Amino acid sequence: MEKLHLRTLSVGSLASLAAAVAVYFGLSFGPARQARAGFERHARALAEVLATTVQPSVTFDDKDALARDIKVVQVDPTVAGAVVRTAAGAVMAGFGVDAVPDAADLRQRVVTAADRGEVHLVSVPLPVGGKVEHWLVMAASLASLRETLESSRQAAFLVALLVGLGGLVAAFVAARTLAQRRQILTELNESMARLRGFSTDLATISTDQASSTAEQRAAVEETRRTMDALLESARRIADASQQVFENAERTSKTTTNVSEATRGLVGHAQRIGEISETIRAIADRSDLLALNAALEGTKAGEAGRGFSLVAVEMRRLAENTMGAVREIKQLVGDIRVSSTNSVSSTDEGSRLAQQTSESAHEITVVTQQQRSATEQVTQSMDDVRQALEVTSEGVKRAASVSADLVTLADRLAKLTDAVLASGFRG
């Protein structure tokens, strides 16, 4: 019967430890902050009840302070006692509310506070047949544990673990034989060793995670700087493409003006050609007139000599005129060819300027899209950085809790050794 009882307790302690680990990870990384806070609140109340019920007695010097600092009270006379804490965290309570002076007034205050949701009532069965000195050991452990509970948001895990350890202690108290006590204490020490190993591993993991988080933060910072550089580059490209766009627009307008002016020049050349043809016709008629005048002068003999000389001069002028007209026609022809080529070139230049303008516009649009995307990436990097900061803070807290757990395990081991020493001597 006893072996079965002890085995049950051992299995219960391991289950408590496993549950505590699960609770730790659930609380550390679970998404429900509100649920975690509620669990911590109830766990803290449970710890206070446990600590209070193992106190043999308490005296009060300041009743007003007692009433003002009530935190948790259990008023069911069949199961538990009262939990009363001062603002400093000291436990002031007895086995039952009847043990507290002015209990009726205190009970009324507690019930009223509970109705308003200011305090929490927790029901815990009171162990029967326990010895006072054992409860004192447990109370001392819990008192030291409370400091850690107050400073850590992972209190639930510790409370759950201590509940399991409390179960072992209770089993130890309930045990009747020395061998059973030794076995229980051995299991308790083993649990402490496991707790210490787990805490050490947790500290190592926290350290590694802190290092990884630092690397991730550095990478995020580098990415952020790269995004900033990309933003600056995109801005410069947008400015340059805008300048290209404006230049292309001006070039297009200029080439259009040149093309129109050149077409006007072609029209003027055409007109010059028409006028030159008129001049050529006049010069041709003048040539004929001069020829016939010279002919008549020649026929007139000596009397017409002077007339012939004048006619010859006139014909020379006409020939010079026609020669000039031929040169003008040649030049006008060259102007037409050059103008046609110029018009073709300016039209091509205008077309290229238009294409350049369209390309610059497309570059501007694409660059704006790139800037928008880069800004979104930058915003995402900021979000990641904030998340990493939160993670880093959590890792720091986890490391702190791990260190506290190691310390606590050591202290509990010393306490169990002290119990072993005192119990076995008796």
Added chain:
Amino acid sequence: MDEEPISQTEDTATAFAVFVVGSAWLAVPAERTVRILALPAVTGVPLAPPSVLGVAIAGGRPLAVLDLALVLGLQRGEAAAPRCLVVDTRAGAVGLAVEAVAGLELVAAAGVRASGEDGRGFAAGTFTSGDHHVTVLDVERLVESIEASGSGH
């Protein structure tokens, strides 16, 4: 080949109207040249010899225009301003279609030499004008030849 001066005295000079047909420089005496015209519109004459371009109106009168290049068997060249020399013959005024008129040239009697084989038998003599060798046409013989060829039509 030695060319003999045409039948004129040493101190007399003759004026010639010098013109171009193809690559040949030709001339007719100025005293037989009535007028020099721009080549007018010519109307073809049925049954006329091929050397007759047709009939044109000059000074309100009809004028027979001869294709001198065809008559002389010359290659016709480009004519920027074709001319028509109206010459006086025993058969009346006849127009000679030429490509250009170089001008009037006063040639001393000693400068005109008898022609050999130039001008298909229509050359009355030759002289030199600058770098060009000029053939003086015998217009009467040329017209008579055309009239003779046209009598068969």
